[in-house]
Amino acid sequence: YGLAETENQIGVATGLAYTTVGGDTLQIEVSLSAGSGKLQLTGKLGDVMKESAQTALSYVRSKADEFGIDASFYENKDIHIHVPEGAVPKDGPSAGITIVTALVSALSKRPIKREIGMTGEVTLRGRVLPIGGLKEKTLSAHRAGLTTIICPKDNERDIEDIPESVREVLTFHFVSDAQEVLQLALEETKK
Amino acid sequence: YGLAETENQIGVATGLAYTTVGGDTLQIEVSLSAGSGKLQLTGKLGDVMKESAQTALSYVRSKADEFGIDASFYENKDIHIHVPEGAVPKDGPSAGITIVTALVSALSKRPIKREIGMTGEVTLRGRVLPIGGLKEKTLSAHRAGLTTIICPKDNERDIEDIPESVREVLTFHFVSDAQEVLQLALEETKK
Amino acid sequence: YGLAETENQIGVATGLAYTTVGGDTLQIEVSLSAGSGKLQLTGKLGDVMKESAQTALSYVRSKADEFGIDASFYENKDIHIHVPEGAVPKDGPSAGITIVTALVSALSKRPIKREIGMTGEVTLRGRVLPIGGLKEKTLSAHRAGLTTIICPKDNERDIEDIPESVREVLTFHFVSDAQEVLQLALEETKK
């Protein structure tokens, strides 16, 4: 588990995690059902990661019009964000832009390009803040077959830490706003 | 307790558990009552297993149409998932596909084939993720009189660990999507 | 406190408990009031016993028609289950069938035969699972003046542990389904 998907999908984005035993990839899954605006967060997520998901959701709500999303989704949908594998503890704010991407994909029905992995904290206004462990995350993305990495502008200096052999076969995008992430990661047209 | 049922039943699926003292079988019971969409989880379940049940339920809700289930069940039914024996602590994500099966059976009124035991984590999209302890689980299923085992595709390599005498008398199905589980485990027609 | 009642009552069933200092009898009291479906559990009950009560209630709700109970009780009644003595901690799943009996009695207004004590875990489908401490429970029931014991089929082998002098003056019923309990313990006609 952790290999790139075999086709572009809706509501599933690939994040890059950094743990005590190295980098890893993780899937952020978003599922929508008819409901009343409840948010469910599962996958053994720590408090910081849960707050990161709430922040990502508020950002998407506040920009619904710009993202071509019917702003009333928060009244008539229940949103479930799950991060397999369910027994592995996960925490930290660095999945912020990945959660934004999975949410906008699910709400707009635009598929996510499957070759992309991403990492970056997101603020309530969509600013992308730097993260740790870029080297380890990048190596793990490479191992998982990803070819494009989206990461924070403020991590640009960390790219020198990545072995040149890996750096050369990957495409890097350094972003400072979550809207850049969406332009890079989402297909233009709805499925 | 733990022997195969004497006839196919609705809303009760047999899972395979792996504990410090070896494998065991467990029953996932689902009961529906007229209500307002409350989910109750009992049986001394740990947090990961509770999240696994919530993930299974969201998966079923999001696929209600495909499963021939009236999607409005979440508004007019209360759902209780119980795992006897009530004093025995249970945890982990590996009952995921068993919970999906019990839920779809209860909601569609299609009985579950009683000779089947199953194990596998399920994601929000229905992907089946690998589990641990396949050997111990299989031996316990055999002892309990089960003849068919459903387990994750990614556990296929672990089958070599199971004694040949047991392997020969059991039928194995290796699956990567929860819909395969439902096709294998549920009777075609409603009761 | 703990002696058999002097007449058959509605909504009070006698259970048999097993503690570190031996067996004991306990009363499961159920009170209904006009309300909106709230369930209250008091009497210093542990988590397993609370889940046992929730399981018993879901079982009764799902079988309301068969038990001659108006299924809408869950919308217009509040249910309070109390187990005196309020300062004594109680836990475990073995009061399951006792709770079912007290609930059905209160909801159907059929009195419970006062000479009966009972013990057994109940599942969501009404299966009766075995319990521990049958010998100690039986001796305590005898001391309290009870003459009939209902216990799980799977505990039938434990009867040899009970002193013959006690065994001879008690009537035992071994059951595998909660409906058998109700047939044995409830009076035919409503009060």
Add this chain to the structure above:
Amino acid sequence: YGLAETENQIGVATGLAYTTVGGDTLQIEVSLSAGSGKLQLTGKLGDVMKESAQTALSYVRSKADEFGIDASFYENKDIHIHVPEGAVPKDGPSAGITIVTALVSALSKRPIKREIGMTGEVTLRGRVLPIGGLKEKTLSAHRAGLTTIICPKDNERDIEDIPESVREVLTFHFVSDAQEVLQLALEETKK
């Protein structure tokens, strides 16, 4: 604080408590406001005492008609039960009948006879169960100027522990049902 009131009051009953430093009297205050059935419990009450109050309230609700109380109070009143002094921890089930008395007084507007102190656990059906520390409680009631003691029938044997000089100037009532308490403690007519 702790001396008998100077006139009969509505919604305030005097209980007898037993602490590590001896007996004490306490006031159970009940206040009703227009509301929606919320129950508030204050006064640094432990879990057993809170459950005791919930049990007392359910008992009163289930007997509302017999007590001349409009059963709909639970929908249009908020109930606050407070036990001064707010910084002193209190626990245990023995204030049960005192809480019943204060509740029925507040709901029926019948004053409570100010010379009475009481102690006894109450069950959901109104049975009065024995308590500990009768001697210490009685001495403290005497010191506080009370002249009549209501206590559980099953504590009748403990009266021999009380010094004869005190026993002679107090009137004792031994009760087994909460309705006896109400007949003894409440004035006949509403204020």
Add this chain to the structure above:
Amino acid sequence: YGLAETENQIGVATGLAYTTVGGDTLQIEVSLSAGSGKLQLTGKLGDVMKESAQTALSYVRSKADEFGIDASFYENKDIHIHVPEGAVPKDGPSAGITIVTALVSALSKRPIKREIGMTGEVTLRGRVLPIGGLKEKTLSAHRAGLTTIICPKDNERDIEDIPESVREVLTFHFVSDAQEVLQLALEETKK
């Protein structure tokens, strides 16, 4: 901070606190907004002080008519009680009458006389119970420029502990009922 206000204000009463490092004054602030009866308590308040605020509020609700307050405030106002300074832990029941005064001032729009400091536990019926640390509280009130002290009748004997030089320049009111406090502390007319 802690000096007497420069003019009489609505919804702010001055209490006297007693801490391990001596006496202190504190402000009880009450703010009302259009709402639905929610009560918010902030200022790092301990459980006893929170219960004291709930008791004060229930007292005010039950006496709304006598205090010239529209009793429906509990349905159409949200009430926030805050005690600056927000980082300083506060606890105990002795702010009871101060909270009552701030609440009635905010609800009736009658200003509180700024030269008054007060201390005393309040019960659900408005009885004023004695408090500790009267000497230290009084000295601190004097330092803060207050000239009038309201305290419980049952603390009258403690006045001898206060240095005569301070006692002479302060006016003391000893009260046994919260209504006396309101008559002393509130201006007659609304602002």
Add this chain to the structure above:
Amino acid sequence: YGLAETENQIGVATGLAYTTVGGDTLQIEVSLSAGSGKLQLTGKLGDVMKESAQTALSYVRSKADEFGIDASFYENKDIHIHVPEGAVPKDGPSAGITIVTALVSALSKRPIKREIGMTGEVTLRGRVLPIGGLKEKTLSAHRAGLTTIICPKDNERDIEDIPESVREVLTFHFVSDAQEVLQLALEETKK
């Protein structure tokens, strides 16, 4: 992260924090969405800081008319206050006036002057209380490129602790009421 913004923004105010390792700047972000008056607080905030935000919000609600804000926002908006960076614990009451400013900016659509940093506890009535660490906070504001500091009147004496070289290039405003803060920090006209 932490440098002054490049243009005046709505709903983002710059606060000054004081940690064990020195001063720091932080952004208070406020996001509004169509909703029902829910308040969400994220950014690993401690209890005192959460209460500070609730106090700030109640102050703004109670002054809505004076601030040119439609008082009904509390019924039809959800409010999310986030403080990046999400993994850094934050606590204390000194962001009070910063939260007030961000809230009023978001609700009135008046941008906040980007060159201003601020610190000060706020009470329910808008009084500004003194804070600690003014020297460290000021140095950090200077490093981050801010040119104007708003701080509590009661901290005026602490200005002598700040190196003269820094003091000379910064403009200081000492305030005692939150309305002064808003006049200093908000642009006159809505965006």
